[in-house]
Amino acid sequence: MNCAIEGVYRNGAVELAETPPFHEPVSVLVVFLNSxxxxxxxxxxxxxxxxxxxxxxxxxxxxxxxxxxxLLAESDGNNE
Numbered sequence: 403m404n405c406a407i408e409g410v411y412r413n414g415a416v417e418l419a420e421t422p423p424f425h426e427p428v429s430v431l432v433v434f435l436n437s438x439x440x441x442x443x444x445x446x447x448x449x450x451x452x453x454x455x456x457x458x459x460x461x462x463x464x465x466x467x468x469x470x471x472x473l474l475a476e477s478d479g480n481n482e
Contacts, residue, residue: 404474431477433470 409418416432444453 404477406470406474431473433473435466 405422405424407418407420407422409416411417411434422428444451
């Protein structure tokens, strides 16, 4: 069973947002994400266009979650 939990790496340790559902030692895969960036404005062909930045950020967060799930699925397939 794969499980993804968000956390923060700080001072040499990973602080998890929630307690994992495991009681025995398990293998883990730690992926360090790029620093969180916020879109402030779009240019180019989108210059002057009405842009819903909140929806754009939501879509990017969904993409990040999907990417993490994909990494977990691939790592599970490599263990077989």
